[in-house]
Amino acid sequence: MEQNAAKKGMPNLRFTFVKSPVWGKTAEQLRKDVVEGTDPITGKPVMQEIVAELTTPLQDEDKNSRTIQQSAGPDHFGPDTAENLQKLFQEKGMTDYLPIVLPTEEKVDLMLKATSHKPDEIVGKISPTPGVYEYWSYTVKQVAVNAVMAGADPQYFPVILAIAAAGKESLSSSDNSFAEAVVINGPIRDEIGLNYGIGALGPFSHANATIGRAYTLLSINAGNCGKVGETYMGVIGNPANYTNIVIAENEKESPWKSFSVRKGFKPEDSVVSIFEGWGVISAKNSVYAVWQKDMNFAQELKNIFNDQDQLFGGVAVLSPAVANYVKEEGYDTVEKLTDWLYKSPDDSKPHFRSPAQINILVTGSSNNLYWDYGGMRYVKSVSVDKWR
């Protein structure tokens, strides 16, 4: 709180901290524990402290309105040994606590050769939570440094730049422990060897793994996200934050138009689309997912979605086998499917706010009838081709 207030221009804004959590408590509990309790930081009685903060005169520095330039620090580290530099990057909170590829000038230059954009061009900006925390901006070169650290090949760089241009944090400051997904469509998937077959969402492709990791490192370093206790407060944390949920769609085996085409791009366009939310899990986790002789996947989807929280809506990641099954059930377009999923069987209020809250993606192999679901919403799409 204090650091955030300082970044907003009031380094001496007065605070009283109270014992948390506040929600889930009765008025009587809050009166006894909080109002008549003490500030857990200062140990002073809460209300007396508030009264003092409201009436203590300002200091001269509180009346200041000058501008302070901030710096993220030096533009290089070393010379030092590889072991010491690995340790330094970890101690400075610039990694995901896994070993990194050290970003030497030579490696970064190689990465920069994979785009026509100039190294000092500003790609975008990220805030740990827009509207709450300040935005940090970043150049093509700074994105390249993070891409090298993630172990990415230069040929993946336009995809990483497109993700960076979306300006969406992969590590939200929220105590909810949110996750991000990156949906990738178009020819770039085959050009760089993205996996959309067996284990599409797992650690079975260099491209999927390092592109996803670069997104997290970029958020940590270029966007000032993930600083525990300062810009990250996730209560449980989210394992998807390591490499995010990278979903290259299996366009070849899908019965429907790809996600990016449904968003207005051409099939020959390479596109990344960002999703945010809770993450995805196997539909077999739901009591509505049953193995039976005659499957009705569309009804299964509807039952599961209607039991989900409404904040992010619903996303389904179908294997091509399930998607083709759903098509055979009468849904030859995704729009037809999402309209039906959205509508209530009677005239009652639909569960979600609009059909746009329901998103269907297709990836993975066709060796069985499995699919994933989760509460995630679509944020935005960015052209990869623009960053080649």
Next chain:
Amino acid sequence: MKPRFVTSLIALFCLSFCSSNQVLAKEKKKSDPAVTVEPKLTVLSPLGIPPAIKLLAMAPRPNTLNGKTIYIVDDGFVGGDVLLKEMAAWFTRSMPSVNVVYRRKAGGFPDEDPALWAEIKAKGDAVIMGVGH
């Protein structure tokens, strides 16, 4: 006796073999600079560009709350209303000369509420804002 002798002999042989290996390794280290001198690297910073901060002059504080109007503003987090209404009740009990006004801010927690800010500027002397949950 015989087996014990054999065991000791093997142990002696191992000790002598190991120590002569260590000597060899040390000599190799001395003569081969590639083994002893680890290369030093210079690497680039991955950090982005933080914005400039424009300091905001804070509003003057009243020297007493007697007869003043304090707004207590709820930003909408679950349970915040219950807590802040208890704070308002504390003022009524403990500082009855203070006029307390409770308000729920419009929009989500990061959203501005210009109408409420204008009302507080016009009618209020101080604000207590509940943030978080």
